[in-house]
Amino acid sequence: MRYTLGPLVPDRDLDDVVAIEALSFPHPWSKAMVLAAVAPSARGHAYVARSVTGVMAYCVGQLVVDELHIHTFAVHPTVRQCGLGGRLLRTVLREAESGGATSSTLEVRRSNIAAQRLYERAGFTRTAVRPGYYRAPTEDALIYWRRSPHRDAVRPA
Numbered sequence: 001m002r003y004t005l006g007p008l009v010p011d012r013d014l015d016d017v018v019a020i021e022a023l024s025f026p027h028p029w030s031k032a033m034v035l036a037a038v039a040p041s042a043r044g045h046a047y048v049a050r051s052v053t054g055v056m057a058y059c060v061g062q063l064v065v066d067e068l069h070i071h072t073f074a075v076h077p078t079v080r081q082c083g084l085g086g087r088l089l090r091t092v093l094r095e096a097e098s099g100g101a102t103s104s105t106l107e108v109r110r111s112n113i114a115a116q117r118l119y120e121r122a123g124f125t126r127t128a129v130r131p132g133y134y135r136a137p138t139e140d141a142l143i144y145w146r147r148s149p150h151r152d153a154v155r156p157a
């Protein structure tokens with residue numbers, strides 16, 4: 001599959017993103033939630049992988065001071081386990097670091113082994129647990145953090 005990686009453009013990408021979101025999560029983000037997160041005033045940091053047929057994968061996050069908070073991330077079910085999620089995540093992290101992020105964080109359901117592998121392969125470390133954080137079904141959230149390997153160069157101590 002041929003695709004390009006680049007910033008999420010709401011007018012072009014939003015319908016595809018919420019369609020994949022609905023296929024991927026029991027409580028998917030709405031268009032309004034994605035739009036609010038990606039707004040420049042919210043310091044949105046959102047990327048998509050696009051093929052000729054549309055969005056294949058996306059990552060929606062926000063920069064909070066010098067931290068990247070990843071809110072939602074998914075690959076279309078038809079193209080999972082082909083390396084796309086890993087490539088998109090590496091691009092998102094690299095772009096955030098070049099914009100000044102010194103660390104990145106996210107939450108994941110305890111049962112979501114695929115996502116945990118993906119994040120661990122990208123250098124994230126499990127640092128905490130929020131018991132019963134998710135609803136329907138109730139489940140723990142695992143909190144992951146990743147420090148930028150170049151953080152000292154980005155922001156002197």
Ligand SMILES: CC(C)(COP(=O)(O)OP(=O)(O)OC[C@H]1O[C@@H](n2cnc3c(N)ncnc32)[C@H](O)[C@@H]1OP(=O)(O)O)[C@@H](O)C(=O)NCCC(=O)NCCS
Nearest residue numbers: 024073074075080081082083084085086108114115117118
């Ligand atoms: C999690 C998700 C984004 C992974 O995307 P992907 O494109 O399939 O991932 P990749 O093919 O790039 O694989 C990246 C790593 O994750 C691991 N992985 C991916 N799917 C896996 C699975 N089903 N089971 C175990 N490990 C898996 C791979 O082993 C790979 O590591 P590797 O380098 O050792 O091969 C995708 O499964 C998805 O969209 N899931 C539903 C939405 C979701 O859970 N998002 C995350 C919310 S926190």
